[in-house]
Amino acid sequence: MKHSFTDTIFEILTKNFGEDAEAIFNNSELLKYINQKTVSAHKGSKARGSFGNLYAIYVLVEDYIKEGFHKKRDYSKYEGAKFSALFKRQRELPFGNKLQNHALNQRMNLEFRKYFPTCDYIPIIRVVVTQRYWINANLIELEVNKKDVNIAESIIEIIDAYAASKRSAFESFIETCERLKDIENEQPEEIKAFILGLLEPNIDARIFEIVSYSILKADYNDQTVYFGFTEETIEPENLKLYKTGRTNANDGGIDFVMKPLGRFFQVTETTDVKKYFLDIDKLEKFPITFVVKSTETVEKLTERIKTGAKQQYSVDAIVNKYVSCIEEIINIDKLKNSLESVERKGNMPDVLNEIIKQSKVEFNYEVEE
Known part of the structure; x- marks a missing residue:
């Protein structure tokens, strides 16, 4: 080749x-x-x-x-x-x-x-x-x-x-991010186009995980839930998304964790249903949200998982248990919708700043500068 x-x-x-x-x-x-x-x-x-x-x-x-x-x-x-x-x-x-x-x-x-x-x-x-x-x-x-x-x-x-x-390419990527940061108030559409370009099926899995996290973090941050141990102590609290470690780490199937709801997120680029079931098993069938690097619709992805479950497990009770553990599937279209929501709230710079921050950590960039 x-x-x-x-x-x-x-x-x-x-x-x-x-x-x-x-x-x-x-x-x-x-x-x-x-x-x-x-x-x-x-x-x-x-x-x-x-x-x-x-x-x-x-x-x-x-x-x-x-x-x-x-x-x-x-x-x-x-x-x-x-x-x-x-x-x-x-x-x-x-x-x-x-x-x-x-x-x-x-x-x-x-x-x-x-x-x-x-x-x-x-x-x-x-x-x-x-x-x-x-x-x-x-x-x-x-x-x-x-x-x-x-x-x-x-x-x-x-x-x-x-x-x-590869290092030269990554340095160019960081330089582009930094340049866009400097003009974020003047050319917001260029920033949006750049981030959308990072939501493609062929991008590096680590970049996809970083970008999806940055978008979801900014989007969830403006969503409020009410928590308290008694009626008198109920207070509003913004949803907060946390990265659990480096991308592609052997962390038991948890890439992001959300407070205060306690939701688990796993980023994946595969549509192999066995991988989904493996992550579910590692979490002892705790509900999990999958962020999938795919342009397929959520309906098609869900149907594929159900079909795979039926092929692998012929017992309906087992199939239903696995499928019920999938709290949500977030595909590329959903991430784009979240980015639109972030843009409407005027928080696009937060996404770009998070991408820069997480990328430098992921690729050990600041240490080697």
Whole structure:
């Protein structure tokens, strides 16, 4: 598959290997896999970045180079890298500060096998008992055109270039937000158009979660409920939405929490009903609102969930229990309606400010400035 970042991959290979670059690429499943995972490089901040599996490769290849195995051929005698050191290094890399251990442990190998089912090797070798890891040297020590070729340093260069491209796109995104903030009183329509552009099915899941939270928080904040333990103590209270942590975190299916109603919100980009039921199960069937990155109508999404429930569970009582746990489905159209409501109240700047704030936190931007 050829895409815009493929040219960068070939530039690096040509710089390092000259006329052998194309043959090296064609003979390397690992380079082809990296090519697959870097398709979003030049699509801007709104395209999903692939860092988990790439950084699993990166830290192992980096360890391989640090120990000098790209220059000597005795990697088979190496005791392996410690998991704790690899995991720590992943989180030091750009956009890697919240990565989990899934890629190192199994996810990367499984996906690689999906792309290259006939390949004799898996990229990551590990011994679970000792928590030691190796990159599979067969995938980086190649023989091309009767020459011994080591692509370890090129892999590091390629993934570094991809991360730099994604960081540049994100910095441009933040700069645009800051510029719009400066002209919010003069050109409110431009701000609205920008935010609406972030509510598209193809945007990065993290950006979608941030934008949906920012819109809903501003919209709910002007809605009032009355609470009190007795009739005499009942008082008005605005609805307040809170983020529970980083996006895509392993938090048991809670992305936002609303006070004082105690509503739970889960943001999802999938329409796979099994994922919905998994989140419901994790919360022990507590009612949950799903914010779905989809332009399908709420009616279609609801019907799909019901159909999936009937296929998975043939007992009506179980089906009805799962469906009753879905308090509300908020799709892209509902988010747009909420944005219209926010605009009518004159609170559009609040949405933009929240997007800037949450984006900087999410991408560790202020720390790295």
